[in-house]
Amino acid sequence: MARLFDTHSHLNAPQLAEELEAVIQRAKEAHVERIVIPGYDLAACERAVALAEKHEGLYAAVGFHPTDVRGLTQKDYERLAEWSQLDHVVAIGEIGLDYHWDTTTKEEQHEAFRRQIHLAKDLNMPIIIHDREAHADIVRILKEEGAKEVGGIMHCFSGSWEMAKECMNMNFMISFGGPVTFKNAKRPQEVARQVPTDYLLIETDAPYLTPEPHRGKRNEPSYVVHVAEKIAALREMDFEELCEITWKNAERLFRLGNV
Incomplete structure (x- = not known):
């Protein structure tokens, strides 16, 4: 059985807390040997770091999700920089823009997004991008801030093939999660067929966006196998x-050594 790498799984989410050890064990049994746990607020970053310290094969990313950036202080950003120095912290994320929810203004989101790109560049770390209903502004800000210097991941990509090409030109890999398995997901499937193999990643975004055949249930890293199976079928590989x-x-x- 091939080894699997879930590049985006919120093992730090409250929905998984009670059953976390069993979730991690099921991932191992499904040959999911490495998992990156992205932060989204201070507490989630702290949990991600603690889990990565405790479990072999788990890694953390630290960052402020666009819906959680209101009221951030200089001290909060300094905490991100401190965490980023740890060996098992491999990226800044997830960061970006989310125009679906109204917990923060666009101005607040843009400021935090730019500030965290600057941090990633200062630290020479890749970036994990969250993009919901903000495709044009995501691409524009990445270009304006020179994010190409560090690159990263377009997490759970939902944009067009044209957008994917722009992102790849800025050294961003294209990652697909559960939605690529949905029957009506024509655009993600079209992009998944075309992304060059050097830019292709898989993820779950657990506990959210559960792939078929488990859609409607809580997601977990072991289900990344279904994402891989779907993309392999789409690409006839x-x-x-x-x-x-x-x-x-x-x-x-993520600059990880060979296993």
């Missing part, structure tokens, strides 16, 4: 080859 390609891509992006 061998499943184990797809797993190994996405593993090596994630390893390269």
